[in-house]
Amino acid sequence: MALITQLGRIVGEHNVFSSREERVCYAYDGTFYFHLPDVVVKPQNEEQIARIVKLANDSGTPVFPRGAGTGLSGGSLPVQGGIVLVLTDLDSILEIDAANQVAVVEPGVITGQLQVAVEEQGLFYPPDPGSLEVCTIGGNIAECAGGPRGVKYGVTRDYVQGLVLVTPTGDLIHTGGKTIKNVTGYDLTRLMVGSEGTLGIVTKALLRLIPLPGAIKTVLAVFDDLLQASDAILDVFHSRVTPATMEIMDAEAIKCVVEQAGARLPRDAEAILLIEVDGRPAAVEEEVTEVAEACLRHRARSVETAGTPEERNRLWQARRAVSPALVKLKPTKISEDATVPRAQVPAMIRRLQQIREKYGLNLVIFGHAGDGNLHPNIIADERDAGEMARVEAAVGEIFQAALELGGTLSGEHGVGIMKAPYMQAEFGVQGLAYMRRIKQSLDPNNILNPGKIFPE
Amino acid sequence: MCPENYNKVLDNDLVAQCSRCGKCRSVCPVFAELRAEPYVARGKVQLYKALLNGTLEATEKYRELISFCLLCGRCTENCPNGVETEKIVLRARSKLVDSRGLPFIKRNVFQHMLKNNGRLNLAAGMLYLCQHLGLRSLVRKTGLLPGPLKNMEQLLPALAARPLRSQLPAVINPPGQVKIKVGYFTGCLSQYVFTETGKNVARILTRMGAQVVIPEQYCCGMPAFTAGDRMNAAALARMNVAAFQDTGVEMVITDCATCGSTWRNKYPELLGEELPFRVMDICQFLAQWGLPDTSGLPCQVPVPVTYHDPCHLARHMQVREEPRALLRGIPGMEFIEMREADHCCGASGSFQLEHQDLAARIGERKINNILATGARVVATGCPSCRLHLARLLQGRDAGITVVHPVDLLR
Numbered sequence: 001m002a003l004i005t006q007l008g009r010i011v012g013e014h015n016v017f018s019s020r021e022e023r024v025c026y027a028y029d030g031t032f033y034f035h036l037p038d039v040v041v042k043p044q045n046e047e048q049i050a051r052i053v054k055l056a057n058d059s060g061t062p063v064f065p066r067g068a069g070t071g072l073s074g075g076s077l078p079v080q081g082g083i084v085l086v087l088t089d090l091d092s093i094l095e096i097d098a099a100n101q102v103a104v105v106e107p108g109v110i111t112g113q114l115q116v117a118v119e120e121q122g123l124f125y126p127p128d129p130g131s132l133e134v135c136t137i138g139g140n141i142a143e144c145a146g147g148p149r150g151v152k153y154g155v156t157r158d159y160v161q162g163l164v165l166v167t168p169t170g171d172l173i174h175t176g177g178k179t180i181k182n183v184t185g186y187d188l189t190r191l192m193v194g195s196e197g198t199l200g201i202v203t204k205a206l207l208r209l210i211p212l213p214g215a216i217k218t219v220l221a222v223f224d225d226l227l228q229a230s231d232a233i234l235d236v237f238h239s240r241v242t243p244a245t246m247e248i249m250d251a252e253a254i255k256c257v258v259e260q261a262g263a264r265l266p267r268d269a270e271a272i273l274l275i276e277v278d279g280r281p282a283a284v285e286e287e288v289t290e291v292a293e294a295c296l297r298h299r300a301r302s303v304e305t306a307g308t309p310e311e312r313n314r315l316w317q318a319r320r321a322v323s324p325a326l327v328k329l330k331p332t333k334i335s336e337d338a339t340v341p342r343a344q345v346p347a348m349i350r351r352l353q354q355i356r357e358k359y360g361l362n363l364v365i366f367g368h369a370g371d372g373n374l375h376p377n378i379i380a381d382e383r384d385a386g387e388m389a390r391v392e393a394a395v396g397e398i399f400q401a402a403l404e405l406g407g408t409l410s411g412e413h414g415v416g417i418m419k420a421p422y423m424q425a426e427f428g429v430q431g432l433a434y435m436r437r438i439k440q441s442l443d444p445n446n447i448l449n450p451g452k453i454f455p456e
Numbered sequence: 457m458c459p460e461n462y463n464k465v466l467d468n469d470l471v472a473q474c475s476r477c478g479k480c481r482s483v484c485p486v487f488a489e490l491r492a493e494p495y496v497a498r499g500k501v502q503l504y505k506a507l508l509n510g511t512l513e514a515t516e517k518y519r520e521l522i523s524f525c526l527l528c529g530r531c532t533e534n535c536p537n538g539v540e541t542e543k544i545v546l547r548a549r550s551k552l553v554d555s556r557g558l559p560f561i562k563r564n565v566f567q568h569m570l571k572n573n574g575r576l577n578l579a580a581g582m583l584y585l586c587q588h589l590g591l592r593s594l595v596r597k598t599g600l601l602p603g604p605l606k607n608m609e610q611l612l613p614a615l616a617a618r619p620l621r622s623q624l625p626a627v628i629n630p631p632g633q634v635k636i637k638v639g640y641f642t643g644c645l646s647q648y649v650f651t652e653t654g655k656n657v658a659r660i661l662t663r664m665g666a667q668v669v670i671p672e673q674y675c676c677g678m679p680a681f682t683a684g685d686r687m688n689a690a691a692l693a694r695m696n697v698a699a700f701q702d703t704g705v706e707m708v709i710t711d712c713a714t715c716g717s718t719w720r721n722k723y724p725e726l727l728g729e730e731l732p733f734r735v736m737d738i739c740q741f742l743a744q745w746g747l748p749d750t751s752g753l754p755c756q757v758p759v760p761v762t763y764h765d766p767c768h769l770a771r772h773m774q775v776r777e778e779p780r781a782l783l784r785g786i787p788g789m790e791f792i793e794m795r796e797a798d799h800c801c802g803a804s805g806s807f808q809l810e811h812q813d814l815a816a817r818i819g820e821r822k823i824n825n826i827l828a829t830g831a832r833v834v835a836t837g838c839p840s841c842r843l844h845l846a847r848l849l850q851g852r853d854a855g856i857t858v859v860h861p862v863d864l865l866r
Contacts, residue, residue, distance in 0.1 A: 017492075021517045024506045025493040036511075042492070069493065070478040088491065112482075133482040230799050323475075324536045331472035381472075 003059055007083070010051045015042040015089075022347050026084045029071040030131070031418065032332055032382050037064065037078035042086045046164065046172060049085070053201070053447065054170035056083060062450050065197040067108065067139030068133040072335055073416025075143055075196045079451040090203065092455035093117055100178050101209045102161060107138025107202045109143075113205075124212040126153035129412070138202050144194030146412030148245035151370030152278075153210075153326035155412060157193040162206035165192060168199065168443030169317075176206060191438075196414050197449040199442050213278035216244065217288040218312040218409050220304045222266060223271045227403065229271035230346035232298040233369050236275065238340070239290040246370030247274040247319050250349060252356075253364040254318075260325035260400050263318040269301065273369065274319050276312075322366050322377075329362055332382040334391055338402035339373040339411030351401035359394040372412035397424065415453045423455055467547055471505040474498060474539045480531035485800045486524050489817045494521045497531035497541040504548040514555045522548045526807055526818075527682060528800035529771035530562055549684030553623035566688040570675040571695065577619060580648045584615040601793055611809060613649045615844050620647045620654040621670060628658055628668040638741075639705035639733070641696070641719065643712035644675050645839035653839075653860040657711045657738050660862055664745060668709075671699045676715040679806055683723060690726040697723060698776055699730060707734045711860060713768035713775075713838035714805060737769060738838055739861055743778035760790040761864070762831035764822065764845065765798035766838030779837055779861045786864060792829040796821070803844030819848045827854060835861045 015125055017023065017040040026424045027036045039063075043049045053446075056063045062082035069076060078084050091108035098121050105114060112132040115125050128147035129135055135145070141163075146155040162176025173187040192200055223229040236243060249272050257263035257305065265272065273295065277287040292303045306312045326333055339347045349365055352374070356363040367375035380387045399409050401420045409419045409426055424432050436454060440446075480497035481487055487496035494503070503521060506512040525545045532540055557563065569575050620642050638661060646654035661668045677692035696719075699710055719735040735866035736744070761783055769775040776798070783791045802808065802818030822845065826834055834849075834856060836842055846858040 019517050021503060021512060021515065021521055022492075022494050024503060024512060025499040028502060030476050030478065032476075067482055068478055069476075110482075131477060131479070134478050324538065327473060327475060327537045331469075331475075333475055
């Protein structure tokens with residue numbers, strides 16, 4: 001029996017898409033790659049997922065799990081054709097357990113919608129990837145998504161306490177649970193988070209919640225000197241303040257938002273820092289003063305503070321304008337997320353500036369300075385082969401710089417296909433072989449999301 | 457056929473603006489119902505991109521998917537990159553007409569009816585008779601019409617006995633001195649269905665000191681344009697602009713959001729030149745020229761009223777505050793803002809004919825928001841929204857009337 005017919009029997013024909021036109025709509029994500037699947041399937045429950053995975057094992061068809069398709073590493077792309085498994089129909093918030101401060105959700109729940117739902121009960125799910133209005137918890141777990149709040153609250157892995165998943169051979173297992181402490185057996189939950197859909201398909205996630213901070217304030221500081229800005233970053237932490245977010249924009253990014261988006265910032269500034277503190281109101285008052293003083297100590301040209309949502313929004317405008325302003329220059333945006341230890345941020349920025357000069361590229365630097373997770377963005381035109389070759393060389397050097405400074409290839413986007421060629425540089429032959437053995441033993445037929453993480 | 461500047465911005469550059477971030481998934485009304493990627497803006501932009509680069513051909517399936525767009529503009533409004541999905545979808549549809557032609561009915565309506573007022577009046581007259589001589593119930597009972605046509609017949613609005621323009625003189629002078637000379641573009645729905653609204657527009661304009669000129673005019677062309685028929689849309693644009701140019705008016709007033717946005721945004725594109733006069737929605741005109749003394753205009757319905765933003769007014773003409781100011785200014789009127797007031801109601805011109813069930817599903821969300829306000833009257837500046845909302849509200853038996861804001865200013 002043809003695979004498509006069999007899939008139709010499992011999920012119902014109306015949940016199987018096989019026309020070329022529909023498949024085109026599942027051939028992309030937030031990157032610029034394009035890989036056409038053979039068929040797209042939308043399962044409605046975990047039993048169907050298990051049956052699909054068994055069928056895939058029997059027929060030797062690769063399966064590519066997908067959420068909202070907003071990934072920035074190519075992690076969900078069907079690089080070998082096969083089945084794209086769209087999990088967005090499993091979108092129930094099954095339980096918000098306020099007493100134990102956990103939520104149980106299906107993988108297709110939209111991150112931002114979960115946040116709204118738990119906030120109604122005074123609870124907080126902190127991970128805040130840029131796409132949170134559309135991205136799904138399943139995708140966040142697969143890539144271990146982060147966001148600006150990572151500096152204080154950590155990333156997705158810090159909030160996943162247990163999972164139900166379909167294994168690569170089609171069995172249902174569970175990991176972790178509602179208890180905070182759990183050292184029983186291997187920590188399979190942590191193994192799954194960030195495994196990019198190569199080791200299992202999450203069908204339920206048990207997420208840790210924390211109390212919602214009562215107050216939040218924002219500081220915008222403008223610097224004439226990048227080094228002063230990075231000294232201010234370290235000084236904030238030295239003052240025993242852990243900011244909720246700490247964003248940086250370099251001179252090129254500032255120039256870009258001023259010229260392309262009319263942002264009201266001094267065009268000649270070398271760096272701006274956007275810092276937020278949150279918590280109990282009295283503590284926030286104290287901390288925001290500390291932050292402002294730290295910036296002034298390092299000769300910030302100006303420091304502005306905001307408390308109301310409208311004013312905070314105004315301060316955030318310049319930072320939010322970066323991405324739209326960039327695409328006005330050229331259409332293809334390559335967003336990297338190489339990450340270094342916080343103290344190495346100035347060194348990393350200098351290296352990135354050198355790379356920009358060397359390859360003559362439009363490269364702007366912004367990102368999460370507080371946790372060293374910078375986003376060097378290269379703006380190019382995918383139709384210009386010469387330029388794209390220079391981009392590739394520059395990206396290689398960015399990774400090398402991050403590793404030399406004690407950092408990592410990816411802070412929050414994942415490896416996917418974009419960073420697979422550089423994996424050996426970070427882990428060495430033996431480290432990579434160790435990872436491969438995990439993959440091979442759990443997925444002997446190499447069914448789940450093949451072609452990702454590991455270099456070919 | 458194509459104006460000079462049509463291809464100044466290349467199709468490839470338009471689609472290249474999309475970085476595939478997927479943010480449109482949080483705002484697209486069609487996606488909210490169908491929840492699959494081909495139905496969201498990103499999907500359609502990528503479909504057109506695939507057609508342009510040869511990955512796809514202009515198949516029936518492709519045509520069908522491209523038809524699933526309300527052209528509401530909500531994606532563009534919320535897009536970090538400002539991708540102009542409406543423009544892209546219209547170009548995709550235009551290319552489809554080039555390669556596949558138009559369906560039989562649409563081809564004949566656009567080519568032979570819209571440009572000929574004699575035929576249009578005749579058809580409207582026949583439909584009116586059919587609706588009033590019991591033929592309608594005969595047609596429905598006997599099942600003379602096949603399935604899809606039967607459904608469409610039920611969607612046709614009840615026509616007025618006489619078209620608006622046959623009831624009004626071509627030039628109406630104000631009681632006192634002429635302060636401004638304006639052209640009134642009645643649009644097909646004030647002409648054939650909402651003739652009372654049309655008369656109210658003319659009355660209020662003259663009361664404000666405007667000389668109102670109503671020349672012989674034609675469909676604005678939007679039905680043809682959204683179906684991809686640029687040629688007939690451009691022909692109608694030329695005919696209409698010429699008709700108003702001959703009268704020497706400084707300004708053209710519309711009472712239909714769609715007609716207004718077609719005049720203001722599409723005509724310059726279709727004709728390749730700026731228009732020789734300003735185009736204003738009636739509410740915008742009233743707000744800028746000072747509202748008439750409302751104390752002398754007793755509120756007809758002293759009941760709670762809410763306002764629905766038509767896409768073509770709110771997003772395409774940037775008219776949001778003016779109708780609200782007008783409603784708030786009416787003594788005795790209690791204005792209540794609804795949730796998601798500027799969400800598309802699902803009508804989108806002929807979209808409601810082609811995708812009836814979906815249009816109704818999208819509309820249900822709007823209806824629920826309307827009911828939640830407790831308002832007894834919904835005002836909206838678009839006759840297409842008005843028909844759709846009235847039909848859906850009737851289904852709920854809610855006893856809520858849908859009017860144009862000017863209808864409350866008699």
